[in-house]
Amino acid sequence: MANRELVVLGTASQVPTRTRNHNGYLLRWDGVGFLFDPGEGTQRQMTHAGVSAHDVDHVCIxxxxxxxxxGLPGVLQRLSLDRVPRPVPVHFPAAGTDFFRRLHHASAFEEVAEVREQPVERAGPVCTGAFGTLEAVPLDHRIETFGYRLVEPDGRRMLPERLARVGVRGPDVGRLQRAGSLRVGDRTVTVEEVSVHRPGQRFAFVMDTRLCDGVFELADGADLLVIESTFLDRDARLADAYGHLTAAQAARVAAECGVRCLVLTHFSQRYPDPRLFHDEAAAVFDGQLVVADDLVRVPVPPRR
Known part of the structure; x- marks a missing residue:
């Protein structure tokens, strides 16, 4: 199992099809699981994908x-049914707090797990942890909508040949990384001497929206961008009217923002052939391109 990967649980838009479930996406990131937009059927898709309730550490709506x-009521109830022992924050637009509470308690169940309401009121950091920082950015849809971005802080990549040259080995490597400097014999070795700058990785999740500044902000420098492409460009006026993107628009965002891997999803049932989305996007974006299917896994690209 990859340390960083996207597990796609559903790829349909408003109407599911025989082959596409409603939305659902689990990002595995160094042992932390972020479940995004669980639509109807997410519990069952999790079973098909080999994802358990214990894999969910954050829920992002x-x-x-x-x-x-x-699909949120079933997921939250499953946390209790499976007795997930740790608190699970749920991040969602603050304007939808009443909707969240109705979904949380949509039916009777024994609530054992601790679900923490985390309403998002404005752009900015949502939470931080060993994984980095989860940020929210407003988008332009018909109701209040936020996209999310996971940003890993920059770090240092240790260089074995330089470590050997100055005599730092074994547990001392970790001590040097943590402290920033280490006394070796009659001199002090700094971490900068034996390492190079390592840019942190970025994941971005963009759902229902028209083109807006927030889309580009979220996608900027993303190693993996998951983005809706509900329509094809021939229906761009319809896309704008309903607050959605086309495959060409999503590809343009990826190309302009330096995205490494572009994952298209949230497809309207009006288009039976997914190759049309690929061809339209590939004409604009020449990087790694995935037209998502249910239950596929997409690894986050390795570090540059």
């Missing part, structure tokens, strides 16, 4: 249209 949240 972009907005409260049904295809992005109607």
């Amino acid at each position: 972009t907005h409260f249209h049904g295809d992005h949240c109607l």
